[in-house]
Amino acid sequence: MIDYARDDDGVVTLTMDDPTQSANTMNAAYVTAMTAAVDRLYAERDQVTGVIVTSAKKTFFAGGDLPTMARATADDAPALFELLSTIKRDFRRLETYGRPVVAAINGAALGGGLEVALACHYRIALDTPGTRLGFPEVTLGLLPGAGGVTRTVRMLGLTPALTTWLLTGRRLRPSDAVTNGLLDAVASTPAELVALAREWIVANPEATQPWDRPGYRMPGGTPASRSTAAQLPAFPATLRQQLKGAALPAPEKILATAVEGAQVDFETAQIIETRNLITLLTGRIAKNMIGALFFDLRAVNGGLARPNVEVTEPARRVAVLGAGMMGAGIAQACARAGFDVVVKDVTPELAARAAGPGITTTADVTDLAGCDVVIEAVFEDPAVKRDVFAEVLPVVAPDALLASNTSTLPITGLAEGTDRPADFLGMHFFSPVARMPLLELVAGARTSDATVARAFDLGRRLGKTPIVVNDGRGFFTSRVIGKFLDEAIGMLTEGVPAPSIEHAALQAGYPTGPLALADEVSLTLVQRIRVQFEAADSGFVRLPAHALVDAMVDDHDRPGRGAGRGFYAYGEGKRSGLWEGLAAMSTTAGRAVPLDDLKDRFLFAEALDARRCLAEGVLRTAEDGNVGSILGIGYPAWTGGVLRFADQHADFDGRARELADRYGARFEPA
Template structure:
């Protein structure tokens, strides 16, 4: 667990190596082992020169044990555990002997807290290693002294990005930031530097234990920091909308802890940690954003017993925003990519757009010029389908028109490698229908990217009725290969993400049709944690495109002998397009005005006259619940109809695909957060008040 060795210079090396685990984590077994090691150090300290703390794993320390944290229920027991752990770290740093952290790899969360309890930190130079506190992204705060020590080391203002935003940096950047003291070129160099520092600093102590210590950057009530401290809570609330307790608890622990002595600051931190760890929001976020995300990365939704594959040559049909984005992220992962358009000029323009994006990254210092050039060389623009010869995967990313997609797909299919597969990036059109254009429907699948491709993490993989397991496995492997997160859904109109996203937008337009003020609608959506209001989203999508999709849906359903009822949003869109020629952001006018010259957009003032009803209002809680419940219920329908096969894909897909608030843990976890019975009662109320669309599936309880 913690290997204890002493050299001829009386320097003890504590090497953390938790058995049966790929990384070290701060669980009960580690805490007991550390307490025992510290007790032994205290007994032998008169014979010791110093201590080196390092790791027997490839990484230094991965942080807290989230399985343990997610199971915490009792606040008293949690606080006792936290205080006991911090007391051990406090004993280590007050041992009276120099303690050095020899950081050989990534050091996150509890691992960084452990390192900060050492007097000196030397890190192995490794650009892939990450150092930081990811706790805030999981609804927690660093609870082993991380908040207190980081503030006292960097100062209130400099500590904010690491604690409030979860910023993670390389060892080189950590030295510049002041979190690490020195870099080492090799493992041997790291240990040699650690020994040299110990021998040169026999009386080492933490800066905050020096009677002359002053907080870097000034005290919280200093003239320099007070204005920032006063506005920080309001700025934070604007971002969190009060839905995420962790950032606010971290800020409070930072500021309050900075105004008291070190040991009382630790107590303040411990109480805020306990409040978060026993709360449901942290459990929602840990369950989905860590454990369910891990399941997806490990292939839980991928067919078993099929050998893993890699794409060496990729074909992309369409060099517009989506096609160019797919080409860019693929080339960034070393995949040779053929980018095809109707003309060579259009294809080259697509590559030029990619080049512009890469050059911007180079200018920002996010990418080296050499890597940018390498990525660009992997992209070959063309107007000839014959250049697709030998592709392992060809993705069609043209306009949402069935005939056009059929033409380009049929043309490209014959160029595939022997075991290659064909895919469509469609966001709405059923895959089984599009598969009619190919000769082998078993090797046809949907791979739905989100815009902008480089920023959006999720990819929705859609199985057609004839798609083979081998094709699904190859598509899944490709998505992981390019560093994206795949979810798997079955074929249907709108699939999962587009269908649920449409329910969110339609609910907002329905509110507008009812006569509610546009600003109220937008703010209600933002207040529950949606990243963008429904009217703004509709402008981004374009009203004309939504009408075209609706027309295609109607035609398809009528061809199948099914009826189609236009939603309330259709009338709103018709008025905006036909009477006022406002098609959305790309057209320069939609529900919002888009001032020329880059001015901030604002709601079109005429919306009130067109759709508003004087004096009409509804309870604000109803508007908030309509947005959340509508999406959750539509997700339950997707599970009920077999479009979704797991709650895992539902939760991850809703958060990363449509922006469902992360504090809920996803659309299905939101039902658990509310409580199954309470959710059903509220859904029934909304159904009575606002319509049948809030009806739950009959076997609702079996779905969750």
């Protein structure tokens, strides 16, 4: 696991290289190997002038052993404490070795990898496109528990450590990591990386960590200092504001670990950090988040739902039909991924809206000749979509992949407008395309496996996470998020105050309140989608929420944020507060609804429909549902995804029946 090599100058290079994995992790093999390496360093100290810690992998160190972490229970707490104590003991022995120790970071150093580097006296990173440094633990419901919190706070001070590194989950490029204090230098080549490390060792034979030097003072002061003490009350208030009231244990534990650890000596701070990490590791929320954002995400990106079909001719030239916001975003994503992109609209002026590096814009269909991918992103009208495909099909490559960026219209019906339904599928991008990582691939009744495989590979080349679902109105994401919006708007008709609705969703962990989200989507679009659903389904059940949306759009002319008026009022493009007329929109006398009921109505409405999607075959895999719900429609990450929430709930069906008794049969579990 760790190769130990001492040269003629007495410099020992510890090269981490796990033979069983493509990346180094903090597994049992690492722990044993690091202990042995440090033992040998101490045994040979008289012959050692310095130490370089590096990696033989493409990355430096990938972090903790998540498969082991995910299995941890309360019964494992003593063993976990011993394991973490061993890791920290070896780090402490390394940084107090009495010889300069340099981390030569040749790739990504995230989580545990950054903690390895922090136990060294000096850190140099190779400036490659994939090199990132950071603590992503908070995004998995954990905290950096191998000294990450303790050392970062002592190196930078409480405020920078928390706001830049520990609470954000940010992954910084080397230059940004230097600016923000955890990296000392950047190398442009592997040879320079080693040379800089050796130069620093020669120049700093008596290197120590800042906190081990006489007279050390924590940057910004400890909580006992007057300036920091004055700021302390704002820390939890700011965190609560950032979390929008959601009760998430990992950020809270990180804050507690940092502040409490800053008030005690280094070793005691390490113990506080260990205990708080074990509390998170053995809890339910971390398991949910690791399950979705590590295991499920890895499975989805690895092609769990991708048909086992070899694609011999990868896509090269992409035609995007429509230069609106979505079309322009898709074109830019394709251009950034290295595709030759042509954007067509009805006039040169409209097409020019999508202009950018690597993008040709046109109103002439003949400019699409040879395109082997067509992505349509025009108005959500089946007739319009069929017309644009009919125009371009005679021009593009005869075997071109044909995709519609519709969010709700059934793909099977759209494909009937072409003579190549086997090559046709839905590619539902999410707005804004540049930021949203999800891509929903929708297979119609006649879409071939080869087409799905080609689209999946295209999505991965775009840097997206592609989930694969089967056809059905609204597919998976739009259908399920519709339940979220219907439930919120239905609460308005019941007389639940609008601020209570928004706050309940935020406290449940949703990133945006549902009324604000409806304004962003536009109430006009919400209305149009519902009308389409209603026209296609003879058994469609009208809800009070539907009548309220009709009243907002048709009677009160409040179609959403784009028009500057919806559930919210707007000034200069920004929300200025909830519309004062909402209170009069209730159709029944207001009643007090417990906060827990409000939160669960959101969570259960979506989870129940996701279960139906899986049972009906709209969802092909539960993993797609979990990942799609978090990355695509903002289902709270602490749940581990919409289907995991149902599976891990102590009494999901019982609670659903309770909600059904109080609020309606839509909550009856199948």
